[in-house]
Amino acid sequence: DSGVTQTPKHLITATGQRVTLRCSPRSGDLSVYWYQQSLDQGLQFLIQYYNGEERAKGNILERFSAQQFPDLHSELNLSSLELGDSALYFCASSERLAGGPDEQFFGPGTRLTVL
Amino acid sequence: AQTVTQSQPEMSVQEAETVTLSCTYDTSESDYYLFWYKQPPSRQMILVIRQEAYKQQNATENRFSVNFQKAAKSFSLKISDSQLGDAAMYFCAYRSARGGGSEKLVFGKGTKLTVNP
Numbered sequence: 001d002s003g004v005t006q007t008p009k010h011l012i013t014a015t016g017q018r019v020t021l022r023c024s025p026r027s028g029d030l031s032v033y034w035y036q037q038s039l040d041q042g043l044q045f046l047i048q049y050y051n052g053e054e055r056a057k058g059n060i061l062e063r064f065s066a067q068q069f070p071d072l073h074s075e076l077n078l079s080s081l082e083l084g085d086s087a088l089y090f091c092a093s094s095e096r097l098a099g100g101p102d103e104q105f106f107g108p109g110t111r112l113t114v115l
Numbered sequence: 116a117q118t119v120t121q122s123q124p125e126m127s128v129q130e131a132e133t134v135t136l137s138c139t140y141d142t143s144e145s146d147y148y149l150f151w152y153k154q155p156p157s158r159q160m161i162l163v164i165r166q167e168a169y170k171q172q173n174a175t176e177n178r179f180s181v182n183f184q185k186a187a188k189s190f191s192l193k194i195s196d197s198q199l200g201d202a203a204m205y206f207c208a209y210r211s212a213r214g215g216g217s218e219k220l221v222f223g224k225g226t227k228l229t230v231n232p
Contacts (some may be wrong), residue, residue, distance in 0.1 A: 002159070033219065043206060043222040056216035088158060094218070104220060106160035 003027065004107035006091050012113045018079040021110045025072055025093030031055070032074040033094075033104060034066060038087035049074055081114045088112075117142045117209050121223035128197045129231050135182075136192045136226045138207030146212040149183065149190045150220070155203040163205070166190065168212070194228075202230045 003026035013019055025032050034046040045058035049068035060066075063081075068074040078085060088111050092104040118141045128134035140149070151163040166174045166183050173181050178198075182191045194201055204225045211217035 031218065035220075042224045043220075045219040045221070048216070048219060056219055058219060090160060092160075092220075102218070103162055103165070109158055111158075 002105040002107065004029075004091060004093050004105050006089075006107035006110050008110060009108065010111045010113075012115065013081060014115055015081055015083060017081050017114075018077065019081065019112065021076040021078070021089055021091075021112075023074045023076070023091030023093075023107055025074070025091075026095075026105055029093035029095050029105070030072065031094045032068055032072070033092040034060075034074070034076050035090040035092065036087045037090060037109070038084075041087075043090075046076070078112070083114050086112055086114045117144075117147075117211070117221050119207050119209050119221050119223035121205075121207055121226050123226045124224070125227045125229070127229040127231060128194070130197055130199060132197055133193060133195045134197055134228065136194075136205050136207075136228065138190045138192070138223055140188050140190065140207070140209050142188070142209065142211075144211055144213065148210045148212060149181075150208040150210065151179070151181070151190075151192045152206045152208060152222075153201075153203045154206065154225070155200075160206075164192065197230050199230050199232060202228055204228075 005024045030051045033048045037043045046060040048055040066076045088109045090109045091107045094102045094104045147168045149166045153161045164176045178195045207223040208220040
């Protein structure tokens with residue numbers, strides 16, 4: 001158990017719908033990362049938040065957005081869902097920004113299926 | 116942009132034998148970190164081993180060791196005395212040491228390791 005929690009574990013929805021994925025980082029971790037794992041694209045970085053502020057953006061679609069709240073939990077919002085958005089979405093957290101090989105601890109992921 | 120390449124989509128090894136998984140990367144940076152992550156069927160991402168680019172000594176964690184060749188931009192993982200529980204997808208990952216929003220992990224496509232009894 002990494003200490004990072006993600007809900008829900010599984011999500012099945014229809015095209016055009018909107019969903020929210022939730023992540024609670026390890027206690028004390030200020031940085032949260034979102035990654036998408038799909039069969040064709042592999043593991044890709046989406047977005048990073050640090051202490052409530054957006055830190056870095058990767059290959060995140062405009063239909064996707066995220067935020068980190070004062071209690072440090074984060075939510076990833078996916079809207080106008082398409083079949084190709086079906087994937088495993090991971091949240092990871094780490095304590096510090098830089099200064100060492102700060103390990104990113106991964107949550108168990110949310111499996112999203114768009115029908 | 117940095118890229119990570121794992122040229123072996125699948126590998127197999129006999130239980131108790133040794134196997135080496137390959138990884139190459141491309142970067143113009145001189146300071147960075149490299150990681151191997153394991154993803155078993157449960158889908159959980161588990162850190163296996165890490166290497167700091169400024170350290171010449173290869174990292175070792177029990178049965179897992181790396182061969183880090185900075186000039187060749189190569190970072191292979193050796194698993195000794197393979198066990199059935201080692202069966203998983205293995206991902207090589209790169210992380211810049213630059214900071215300033217560069218903390219993301221860049222992953223390779225993965226190598227599926229099968230351990231035969």
